[in-house]
Amino acid sequence: MTPAIELLCRSLSRRDKLTPAEEASLASLTQRTSHYARGSEIIAEMSRPSASCLLVEGLAGRAVSGEDGTRQLSALHIPGDFVDLHGLLLRKMDHSIVAISNCTVAYIPHESLIALTATEPHLTRMLWTLTAIDAAIQRKMTALLGRHTPAQRLAHLLCEIYTRLEIVGLSSGLGFHFPITQTELSDVLGLSVVHTNRTVGKLRARNLISWNSQQVDILDMEGLKSLGDFDPTYLSLQSEPR
Numbered sequence: 228m229t230p231a232i233e234l235l236c237r238s239l240s241r242r243d244k245l246t247p248a249e250e251a252s253l254a255s256l257t258q259r260t261s262h263y264a265r266g267s268e269i270i271a272e273m274s275r276p277s278a279s280c281l282l283v284e285g286l287a288g289r290a291v292s293g294e295d296g297t298r299q300l301s302a303l304h305i306p307g308d309f310v311d312l313h314g315l316l317l318r319k320m321d322h323s324i325v326a327i328s329n330c331t332v333a334y335i336p337h338e339s340l341i342a343l344t345a346t347e348p349h350l351t352r353m354l355w356t357l358t359a360i361d362a363a364i365q366r367k368m369t370a371l372l373g374r375h376t377p378a379q380r381l382a383h384l385l386c387e388i389y390t391r392l393e394i395v396g397l398s399s400g401l402g403f404h405f406p407i408t409q410t411e412l413s414d415v416l417g418l419s420v421v422h423t424n425r426t427v428g429k430l431r432a433r434n435l436i437s438w439n440s441q442q443v444d445i446l447d448m449e450g451l452k453s454l455g456d457f458d459p460t461y462l463s464l465q466s467e468p469r
Contacts, residue, residue, distance in 0.1 A: 382455030
């Protein structure tokens, strides 16, 4: 089993049980691996992909750009995420996917995914679950930008990223690697770079986090959850038949 499929199976298995046969079906999917440098465009806006992209290493962002050149990162993707599974049905991309750090991705042809859905109804529902979770993350981000303070937005984001990394086995204790710049973080939080720096400083001052270079350590998980009003229900972490 390739690293890409292993990470995908970890994510799916948190939501429901996969049989050995289903894991084998996923492992049999044709894959083409590519590497992208930080700042590169992995998937272009208005493109019509013929394959869906599974992130294997690195951090990627879903970017929506305005005509004036401004950019909002509406979601972050971690290893094990399909960054554009919805493209299988929507066909034309209305946003881009950019490499926040150096990234490795595996492309799985749409024809392979279509064949899988024709023979594996449970796996089809599981992949559908992932697209539903993507939508839930977007809804949560919308609510955070509209109704929460900058400190609450950042606290919630850090809780979410930690939780998602823990699911696929990429956290370490209460810490995680987070290779994002202040500029990119400001594009996620909808703030200026100056305001973003101040917000990070507020969480440090409250002894909620330690953030050195690209390493984030959560010093007070309950305090961070409380500040961010973090409830992971939208990530559908309960294991149950789907």
